[in-house]
Amino acid sequence: MKNSFCPECRQVLKNRNVCNCGWREVETQETDHFCHYRSSNRRCKNLGTVCNSPSGKKWYCSSHFSVLGDVRLCEAVLLESEGVIQSS
Numbered sequence: 054m055k056n057s058f059c060p061e062c063r064q065v066l067k068n069r070n071v072c073n074c075g076w077r078e079v080e081t082q083e084t085d086h087f088c089h090y091r092s093s094n095r096r097c098k099n100l101g102t103v104c105n106s107p108s109g110k111k112w113y114c115s116s117h118f119s120v121l122g123d124v125r126l127c128e129a130v131l132l133e134s135e136g137v138i139q140s141s
Contacts, residue, residue, distance in 0.1 A: 063122045088114040098134040
């Protein structure tokens with residue numbers, strides 16, 4: 054059996070739909086062309102432009118796709134997509 058990894062924290066998933074970090078896969082029936090990245094019941098508002106599967110089921114914005122292994126950066130992209138500006 055091939056291991057699946059969490060798209061947020063890259064831990065091995067014991068259950069393919071849920072991770073200890075809080076990530077939860079949500080199957081959607083809609084085809085709305087937005088990024089499929091989700092965290093804590095929030096979804097990215099950017100357009101989905103990159104797909105990691107030949108079947109084309111999950112599309113991510115280029116910002117999320119490039120940082121899927123880093124939870125902190127994924128959260129920053131999500132905040133940016135929501136229009137939340139953070140000062141450093």
